[in-house]
Amino acid sequence: xxxxxxxxxxxxxxxxxxxxxxxxxxxxxxxxxxxxxxxxxxxxxxxxxxxxxxxxxxxxxxxxxxxxxxxxxxxxxxxxxxxxxxxxxxxxxxxxxxxxxxxxxxxxxxxxxxxxxxxxxxxxxxxxxxxxxxxxxxxxxxxxxxxxxxxxxxxxxxxxxxxxxxxxxxxxxxxxxxxxxxxxxxxxxxxxxxxxxxxxxxxxxxxxxxxxxxxxxxxxxxxxxxxxxxxxxxxxxxxxxxxxxxxxxxxxxxxxxxxxxxxxxxxxxxxxxxxxxxxxxxxxxxxxxxxxxxxxxxxxxxxxxxxxxxxxxxxxxxxxxxxxxxxxxxxxxxxxxxxxxxxxxxxxxxxxxxxxxxxxxxxxxxxxxx
Amino acid sequence: xxxxxxxxxxxxxxxxxxxxxxxxxxxxxxxxxxxxxxxxxxxxxxxxxxxxxxxxxxxxxxxxxxxxxxxxxxxxxxxxxxxxxxxxxxxxxxxxxxxxxxxxxxxxxxxxxxxxxxxxxxxxxxxxxxxxxxxxxxxxxxxxxxxxxxxxxxxxxxxxxxxxxxxxxxxxxxxxxxxxxxxxxxxxxxxxxxxxxxxxxxxxxxxxxxxxxxxxxxxxxxxxxxxxxxxxxxxxxxxxxxxxxxxxxxxxxxxxxxxxxxxxxxxxxx
Numbered sequence: 001x002x003x004x005x006x007x008x009x010x011x012x013x014x015x016x017x018x019x020x021x022x023x024x025x026x027x028x029x030x031x032x033x034x035x036x037x038x039x040x041x042x043x044x045x046x047x048x049x050x051x052x053x054x055x056x057x058x059x060x061x062x063x064x065x066x067x068x069x070x071x072x073x074x075x076x077x078x079x080x081x082x083x084x085x086x087x088x089x090x091x092x093x094x095x096x097x098x099x100x101x102x103x104x105x106x107x108x109x110x111x112x113x114x115x116x117x118x119x120x121x122x123x124x125x126x127x128x129x130x131x132x133x134x135x136x137x138x139x140x141x142x143x144x145x146x147x148x149x150x151x152x153x154x155x156x157x158x159x160x161x162x163x164x165x166x167x168x169x170x171x172x173x174x175x176x177x178x179x180x181x182x183x184x185x186x187x188x189x190x191x192x193x194x195x196x197x198x199x200x201x202x203x204x205x206x207x208x209x210x211x212x213x214x215x216x217x218x219x220x221x222x223x224x225x226x227x228x229x230x231x232x233x234x235x236x237x238x239x240x241x242x243x244x245x246x247x248x249x250x251x252x253x254x255x256x257x258x259x260x261x262x263x264x265x266x267x268x269x270x271x272x273x274x275x276x277x278x279x280x281x282x283x284x285x286x287x288x289x290x291x292x293x294x295x296x297x298x299x300x301x302x303x304x305x306x307x308x309x310x311x312x313x314x315x316x317x318x319x320x321x322x323x324x325x326x327x328x329x330x331x332x333x334x335x336x337x338x339x340x341x342x343x344x345x346x347x348x349x350x351x352x353x354x355x356x357x358x359x360x361x362x363x364x365x366x367x368x369x370x
Numbered sequence: 371x372x373x374x375x376x377x378x379x380x381x382x383x384x385x386x387x388x389x390x391x392x393x394x395x396x397x398x399x400x401x402x403x404x405x406x407x408x409x410x411x412x413x414x415x416x417x418x419x420x421x422x423x424x425x426x427x428x429x430x431x432x433x434x435x436x437x438x439x440x441x442x443x444x445x446x447x448x449x450x451x452x453x454x455x456x457x458x459x460x461x462x463x464x465x466x467x468x469x470x471x472x473x474x475x476x477x478x479x480x481x482x483x484x485x486x487x488x489x490x491x492x493x494x495x496x497x498x499x500x501x502x503x504x505x506x507x508x509x510x511x512x513x514x515x516x517x518x519x520x521x522x523x524x525x526x527x528x529x530x531x532x533x534x535x536x537x538x539x540x541x542x543x544x545x546x547x548x549x550x551x552x553x554x555x556x557x558x559x560x561x562x563x564x565x566x567x568x569x570x571x572x573x574x575x576x577x578x579x580x581x582x583x584x585x586x587x588x589x590x591x592x593x594x595x596x597x598x599x600x601x602x603x604x605x606x607x608x609x610x611x612x613x614x615x616x617x618x619x620x621x622x623x624x625x626x627x628x629x630x631x632x633x634x635x636x637x638x639x640x
Contacts, residue, residue, distance in 0.1 A: 066543055088542040095543045101536035105558045118546040118554070162544065 017080030019044050019170045019202035020065060025074030027060055027226075034060040035071070036226035042170065042204055047196050049205045049213040052223035053249065058206045061223070062172050065204065067091050079169050089118075094163035095172040099179070100155045102147040108134070108158050109143035115166045133161040136195065153184045157191075164199060173205045177212065189215055210250045214238060222246045244364050247272035254278075254334045256361070263330050264308055270364045277360035278336035280324060280352045282345035283309055305355050308334075312350045326354050396618055403611040425612040434596035441507060441582075441592060442575040445514035449571045452515070453522025454564060461530040472527075479520040486516060487584030494585065505587030513585035514578055518571035525567035529560045566631040569624035577621055593617060 020042040027035040035057045042048040050058040063069040065076060067088035076084045083091050094115065102111050110117070113130040121129075134140050137157035147155055156176060163171055176192075177185045193216050196203045207213050213220050214234040222229045222237060222245070230242035241247035244255055254273040256264050265271045310328040321337045322344055328334065334354060338344055345352050373381070406416035425431055456475050460468055478486060490513050494505060503509075533556075541551040579594040586592065591599075597613055600606040 068539055068543075088539070089545050089547055093543070095540070097536050097540060099536060101534065101540035103537055103540070103555060104534050114541070114546070114554070115544040118541075118544065118550045166545075 017077070018042055019046070019079060020204065021075075021077040021080075022061075022065075023075040023077070025061070025064060025076065026072045027057075027064060027069060028072045033226055035064065038074070038223075038226075038228055040221055040228060040231060042202050043218075045200045045202055047193070047203045047205070047216055047218045049207055049217040049220045050223055051207055051210060051213040051220050051250070053208055055225075056223040057226035058208075058223050059174060060226075062095070062174055062204065062206045065170070066093055066095050066172055092169040093172060094166075094168040095174060096156075096159045096163050096176045098175045100147075100159040102155060102158060102162070104147055106146075107143060108139070108145050108147065108150070111147065111158055112143075112161045112165050114162060119166070129165055130161075133165040134158075136164070136198070137161045137191075152180055153188065156180065156188060160192075160195065164195070164201065167199065167201060170202045170204060173203060175206055175208070177207075177209075185212075192216060214250070220250075222250060224249070240362060241272055241364055244270055244272075247362075247364050252335070252337070255364075256332075256334075260332045264328065264332060264334065265361045266306060271361040272364050273334065273356060273361045275323065275335045275337035276321070276339075278334060278354050278356045279342065280312075280326065280336050280338065280345050280354055283351040283353045302355075304358050306358050306361070307353045307355045309351065309353055310334075312344075312346060312348050312352055314348055315344055326352060328354075399611055399618065400615045403608070403615040405608070405611075408605075408608060421608040421612040425609045425616070428609060430591070430596055430600075431593070431609070431613050434591045434593045437507065437510075437590060438576055438593040441510045441514060442572045444507075444511040445518045445575040446568050446571045448511065448515040449518035449522045450564060450568050453519045453567060453571075454526045454560070456519070457523050457526035457530055460527060461533075475523050476520055478516045483578070483580030484584075487513070487581045490516070490581065491584040505585065506590050507586075509585040509587070510582055510590060510592065513581040514575040517578075517581075518575055521570040521574060522564070522567035525563040525570070526560055529563035533559050562631040566628040569628040569631075573621050573624045573628075577617060 018041040020040075022038050022040050025035055025038045026033065038057075038061060050061060052058045060069060064071055065078075067083070067086055067090075071084060074084075075082060078092060103114065106114070109127065109130050112133050113126045116126045116129060131140065131143065134143060137160050139154060139157050139161065142150070142154065142158075147158065150158065156179075159176070173192075177188050180188060189212060192203075192205075205213070205216065214237075217234055219231060219233055220237050221231045224245050230237055230246045232240075232242075237246060237250050241250065241253075244257075247253045248255055252275055254275065256271045256273060257269075261271055262268050265273070308328055308330075310326040310333075313325040313327045313333065315325075316323040321339050324336045324338055324344055326334055326336060336354060401414065403421050404417050404419065405414040406418040406420075407414060453475075456471070459465075460472050460475075490509070494503075494509050494512075498504075498509065537555050537559075538551055541555045542548070546554065577594055578592075579598060582592050582595055586595065593613065594617070597610050597617070600610050
């Protein structure tokens with residue numbers, strides 16, 4: 001499902017070698033394990049995200065790739081070359097830092113040209129390429145300013161231009177949009193994606209924002225406790241979560257296990273039921289009293305549908321949709337996300353039928369229970 | 371905060387009085403160096419450049435000035451090297467006893483000069499003299515360096531704490547070798563702190579008298595010591611005024627520049 005064709009952008013790199021390959025990478029800090037046996041590959045030209053909560057090891061992983069940290073065990077390969085022991089300045093990788101880390105005493109232009117300056121590129125060429133990079137991020141004309149004279153969004157773009165100016169094989173982005181407000185963040189997401197397509201450079205993005213990861217990435221690795229829970233396309237990760245953790249972390253879900261699973265889904269196991277897959281219908285309280293769930297109303301549920309009776313507990317209006325929590329008659333609670341044109345059947349206390357297509361309850365192979 | 375007109379007037383008055391206490395006597399020294407009356411009668415009986423001329427031709431004062439400049443420059447050089455090395459060590463590395471090292475480096479500025487002086491005097495007597503190194507310019511430089519290191523350390527450490535986080539990593543990330551990172555990122559960030567620390571160190575050394583008394587041998591006279599020992603001689607007094615006025619000028623300049631360079635210059639005892 002990857003949208004970029006690896007072969008199309010392979011270019012000068014070793015044929016067939018992925019932009020990044022991590023093999024059994026571990027990192028311990030004085031007894032605590034931050035990264036625990038990670039294997040992953042970032043393909044050429046791919047937009048790859050490391051998604052996880054804070055403390056999941058995603059930033060440590062990024063620092064291992066950049067060379068600021070060295071793994072306790074395992075191998076880091078860039079474009080087929082083992083760089084495990086190499087210092088940062090000898091890796092063809094640049095980083096966009098969370099706080100941008102622009103050089104305050106240099107102008108925007110000097111910041112952007114820095115990678116060329118330290119490589120001894122002649123001044124005329126340096127300036128031309130810095131100008132070009134600034135144009136790519138729509139900051140042409142800002143070259144003479146100091147970082148302190150720029151807004152947060154502009155600094156962000158300078159950091160991008162600085163990291164892209166000499167076209168590294170892999171760009172690392174450490175929560176780059178974390179400091180921006182929502183509107184600007186959405187704009188920058190679009191720009192990031194365009195920039196990645198335009199340059200064909202592989203991007204490795206660290207984020208805790210599942211929506212950002214889903215929107216931007218070709219593939220996502222979901223991390224928890226220093227381990228990879230799942231690697232897949234956004235659709236795979238969202239629709240077919242490999243673990244209960246992934247189901248809960250990537251998007252909202254009704255996670256049903258044990259007795260709840262048997263009662264609600266009708267089968268034992270662990271199931272992820274996305275709230276937007278659940279619809280609610282007002283139950284005919286008089287007629288359905290005491291009846292088995294599936295016989296609550298003659299025409300409901302429809303073929304292949306599952307229905308459970310309950311009462312609305314509360315309703316949270318959230319703009320494009322409303323989140324309705326339903327206390328189930330047999331115990332337990334599920335949440336339904338209703339779109340604006342999907343009417344909420346009543347206020348709290350209203351008896352309802354919660355309905356969903358049988359296959360919407362996705363069985364999660366729960367590895368964390370081992 | 372808004373202050374009433376009276377409060378502002380009172381506070382302003384206090385400020386003026388405080389500054390006057392410090393600066394009127396200094397001004398007096400300067401004026402008296404041109405006072406034709408030998409006993410500094412007030413008002414001055416006339417203007418004269420005689421004392422300045424005499425001071426200029428005084429071999430003792432000249433030698434002392436030279437010694438002071440030499441001691442100041444040498445102590446500043448030592449302080450720049452050791453102070454900035456210590457500041458970098460404490461900033462960069464997390465080692466056992468880091469806080470203690472920080473404390474020990476800064477402590478000498480708080481120690482009474484007389485204690486430092488006596489201690490150094492005893493140490494030099496037992497360690498250096500048997501080695502054939504007598505009291506002289508070298509021992510003065512070592513003595514001055516003990517507190518000069520502190521101002522350089524404080525200035526550079528304060529600047530390093532404010533160093534934009536991650537810029538050194540960013541530099542390495544963009545392909546800069548460690549010496550390039552130092553040249554393009556670290557040094558520009560601490561350069562003015564080094565200059566400010568160096569100027570303050572020089573100013574401290576230049577007017578130091580207590581530690582100097584205990585570390586200079588009989589043959590070594592710095593300018594403050596020359597002034598002190600000539601103060602009691604009545605016919606030298608006017609000349610001393612001229613030299614003191616010069617000392618003020620020489621001290622003011624570096625402190626002024628240092629303050630312009632670093633808003634947070636940790637001056638210590640100035």
